[in-house]
Amino acid sequence: MGSKKKIGISPYELSHMIIEKEPANLLCTVNSKGKYNIMTITWGLLGPIWHKPVFMVAVRPERYTYGFIEEIQEFTVNLSTSDMKDAVDFCGTKSGRDYDKFKECGLTPVPGRTVRAPIIGECVLHYECRVIHRAEADPLTNHRLYFGEILAVYADEDIVKDN
């Protein structure tokens, strides 16, 4: 588990997978104490801003992830597989304040290649991002939007070959 060979690809090479497979994307963050967290996300937009490849994620201030991303302005987005449904549900309904989600879900945190946030070894496609822009969504939805420059993208070997 989590030990498959991961191959680097270009920022948008498999973008159709990450935006089509929602809501099975997992957002990973780290805080200044080195604690990791995972959050299931149902928003995820990819594209250029200022000629840089960007992944946009949305986080509500009441989320445990919010403090992490505000502190360390880096994150990873990880595409899960269908057999990870329980983990996706757990990470979308439970708070990292109450659980170590990696441990509870039996997932493997792997150090990021370019960012301090970890990736999830069992996932098959990974985006490492550093926040270069922020925005405030409608007060009604109370989301903060983070635009992360995509610094590295890599995927399991078979995913790259099959797509």
Added chain:
Amino acid sequence: MGSKKKIGISPYELSHMIIEKEPANLLCTVNSKGKYNIMTITWGLLGPIWHKPVFMVAVRPERYTYGFIEEIQEFTVNLSTSDMKDAVDFCGTKSGRDYDKFKECGLTPVPGRTVRAPIIGECVLHYECRVIHRAEADPLTNHRLYFGEILAVYADEDIVKDN
């Protein structure tokens, strides 16, 4: 020109083209008097929010397009071709307050299939969108972000076949 057969495709089918080809995307809007405008855009993100396929564009309040999109919350995004470089430059540097950009650039406005904003016949890939969400970017950049639900996507026949 502008008369090629356009084929309907799924929202993300050719998303890699529209996000890779920046900054050659053209944003079309209409105001309540039925006047059309075009603006070259260098921001453009695609992906799901609330399980809906969305195209996000950014418009500064001083832009002529801003009043149009605020009034009629619909827009189209059109992928240009390399031989449209002059039009892309013109629509990115001149204001619709001073010019009829369709006329000046010799471009053909074609009625949208699902929105009041037109598409550009000479472009090869088209997204028709209705705004379902807005956000305010950092005051520093002074952008308003519009998240348009993608209601229709279509492309020139040869583009669909080649990609």
